[in-house]
Amino acid sequence: MENLTEKVAELGKRRGFFFQSSEAYGGVAGFQTFGPEGAELKRNIENSWRNTFSRSLGHREIEAPTIMHKPVFEASGHLDGFDDMIIECPECGTSSRADHLVEDNTDIDEAEAFSTEQIEGLIKEHDLVCPHCDNSLTNVDVDDFNLMFETNIGPGSETKGYLRPETAQGIFVEFPRLKQYARNKLPFGITQIGKAYRNEISPRKGLVRVREFTQAELEHFIDPEEDSPSLSRVEDVELVLYPVDNQGEGENSYVETSVRKAVEEGIVNKWVAYYLGIAKQWYVDIGVDMTRFRFRQHQPDERAHYASDCWDAEAQVDGAWIEIAGFAYRGCYDLTKHGKHSGNKRDFSVFKEYDEPETVEETTIDIDMSILGPEFGSNASKVAEKVKRKVELGPEIADEGAIFVHLDGEEYAVDSEAVEVKEEIVKKSGEEIVPHVVEPSFGVDRTVYTVLAHSYREDAINSEERTLLSLSSSVAPTEVAVFPLMDKEELSNRAREISERLRDYGFSVKYDDTGNIGKRYRRQDEVGTPICITVDYETFEEDPETVTVRERDSTEQERVRVEEIEEAVLSRL
């Protein structure tokens, strides 16, 4: 189907799935509003994700703020490295993404991994021009542009805050408490569904590249030496894989294999493979078309700095592949960084008990409280703790005259005499380890978009053209619509009764009595309602009473007894 993108956008607007926000004010690129149908579809997809990736796996969900202050993003690396390359036209002032400019105007497919210097070279080599005014961009500098939205917290500008570019950091920074709730035992998983923000240089229309979006992320904290995924759960799930080695050979060189074989043959890391298997099943359930779907491995230079292996779930719409999820083995990168930057290494590790206590040589640090006590009074033990941590990080500072530490904004100088560093033979019952992290990360908006695009159909019923969304009943905004044939009291009373009964049974139900019955069927077809029930005059002619039950995809109609209506709906969903 050509122009599926435009068709979905048009239907999205007309039926209330999604549309450019604040249109009355001209809107701003990159911000979309989910209308009533879209918000319901999105929520159903989120709840389904929650059941699959959080509840069923025994993981727990948290909700951290979307604004965090500067030190968090200094630690995570986002402040320094979360950039896109920007080029500003000196003639008209239009800013463009420099790597996209190269991709759109040369044979190069993936320019994101190049350096700014390389991109400048390519712009010169191909004599590229501004897409807005055609002015030459040769000799114009390519700069790094940080993608985080910045703001000031509180009065004044001292406290910089950033809108999180991924929900993940909200989980990592809270690790010290989260491990307590897990009773300091690995493995455990924490999920979060929430907003994330990226100040894209050139957002696209629709839901694919937006500046505000929803992520559903799972951070699974594991002991890489001890823990293994329950592969048996998904071992036979078939995957369509597009590994790095095959990517040179074009799109027909997919590897189709089971989760078990993908692991055995060393194509995919076992943890990543486990989640690919769970994700594949989930995508099938919510209605992603598996003939337009693949898992693609990242090229080494395309991988984020932290990931040792990374695969994307990709869906095809109008011939283009859209990344809809990423599965990364992040190793110990994040927790190590936060341990270092926060100065609280222990908070970001977990104590792992040995099977048998071991005898090891260890550095111990003794602080003489008879010196600190009189000098620092009630703060002495806190100062001692700070000194201990500082010396742990670099024992050599104990050789200097004094050690300086900060506590509640005050500086304290501690005489080195009070600090003794010793090498001792000790019996250890275990050690602190930094957990590794496996991260399945889903873009919810793009998933919503894929589900809409993949369920979009056009057909003809009695030579009348029809548009429908063949949505999976597990995510459709409405499961059953109930109509009275006409807006007459007898009919509408019974139709309302049936609505109520079905609602009480747990179905999502819509009641509609406006317009002729054909129009009402079309309306429900276009918002993807699997089943329509009509109360008509025949209803009362029969004993027991019957109604017409119509299926969306086939448009087949059947008369069903009102007393059996719940079962009739259930069996058709």
Place this chain on the structure above:
Amino acid sequence: MENLTEKVAELGKRRGFFFQSSEAYGGVAGFQTFGPEGAELKRNIENSWRNTFSRSLGHREIEAPTIMHKPVFEASGHLDGFDDMIIECPECGTSSRADHLVEDNTDIDEAEAFSTEQIEGLIKEHDLVCPHCDNSLTNVDVDDFNLMFETNIGPGSETKGYLRPETAQGIFVEFPRLKQYARNKLPFGITQIGKAYRNEISPRKGLVRVREFTQAELEHFIDPEEDSPSLSRVEDVELVLYPVDNQGEGENSYVETSVRKAVEEGIVNKWVAYYLGIAKQWYVDIGVDMTRFRFRQHQPDERAHYASDCWDAEAQVDGAWIEIAGFAYRGCYDLTKHGKHSGNKRDFSVFKEYDEPETVEETTIDIDMSILGPEFGSNASKVAEKVKRKVELGPEIADEGAIFVHLDGEEYAVDSEAVEVKEEIVKKSGEEIVPHVVEPSFGVDRTVYTVLAHSYREDAINSEERTLLSLSSSVAPTEVAVFPLMDKEELSNRAREISERLRDYGFSVKYDDTGNIGKRYRRQDEVGTPICITVDYETFEEDPETVTVRERDSTEQERVRVEEIEEAVLSRL
């Protein structure tokens, strides 16, 4: 109970309900993270709100972005008027909320409505000092501080964006589309549950005054002349009201009456009363203690600029009253403003058909397309539309030589000759009206906090002290916890089977096999789990098998047959 605030905060941290976010980095005041238990409780409260205020009432929910651009907030009045009064100490630089300074140090209870000059006068009169360094603040200026978080959208700083200070504006700006989805018929209601942000000058600890929070808002668009609420639905609901006139007489002068009588006696606007009735029932259901709850009417000078009547739901914690919801009759304020500022009045009104067509004198504007056509080509009809709208707003401009309009950034000059303004007698079938808005608006974080505080209990079981949350089962994070008495295979297999069965039945279930059984009961008591089930050795001695079912509040234990476990749980929730 004294220090309930501290006790709830301590339990919140220890058990994973809520805590200061990014603590490892010192945190920033006003940002809290919901841990696993708190996030679940919050989600249950949100879902319960959704069922009560959206689904059951036939309203629809949308999801608009949290960032919107400047014109939206110019129209809404937030850019100009959404301020708190700030005073900065010239000595230490600490910023304080000037009205709170007055409230905390004088007999004045409500200083928010005063002008900056009045507050400066009061600071002088009472010789107030900086709460941080005791420096005198007499003669220091009190300024307005805008509470919106500001950011830049896209590269450069031309496009200012703001984090929305209320979810409501996201609904109002989308009215042009939302009315289409409602088929241009009043009344209809739109809800939204989402983040909102206020850059508080001095946030408090905990969940009561935070900078990032969740709102659940309903905008009910009505025709004030035709529509009435279904009062019969809630007419007998008893309310504790604290009307303006009684507020001088202290807290014992509440009016306790039914919704019906409150309307009949003119105490509350009928639309507001309707929603107070629904809210009261909801608060009871989620576990707010009605002996620490009231509806308080706003004083005229305390009401927002748009509201003609406004009541707050207030809950008492540690003797202080916390606003947890507001019920405002906003009239046509918002839609009128957006119609004016966007230049698209018609988009923010609804066509109301008369019962009978009426004959009226009307101004009509004719545009001569034989002039515009040749001059503006394919843009002619768009230009004509713009001219028409401009002349509608001020017909006098048609007397000048030319009319200037803008389209896609270009200016077009239209000869006045092409525009004819006529007074005509016409038959009208209806007219455009601006709907009025009734707005129940809930603070979700404060509701979570109230539910926690009001369900907090301490007692002694066999002279052992116990803390528990007596949470309503409609919102408790876990409904049933299932334990094996010991971590032995026989016991834990059966316990896991029972967990699965209960989960399949639809209960939220936790399985726990860590620690002794007493500790496990205490843990579940502290997170508010109503029912615990234990599989012990007796289970297998009986035929059919039985388990111990324990109730949280009474701690009573009973043996129940495994085959009847679903019914046993259901009857106890």
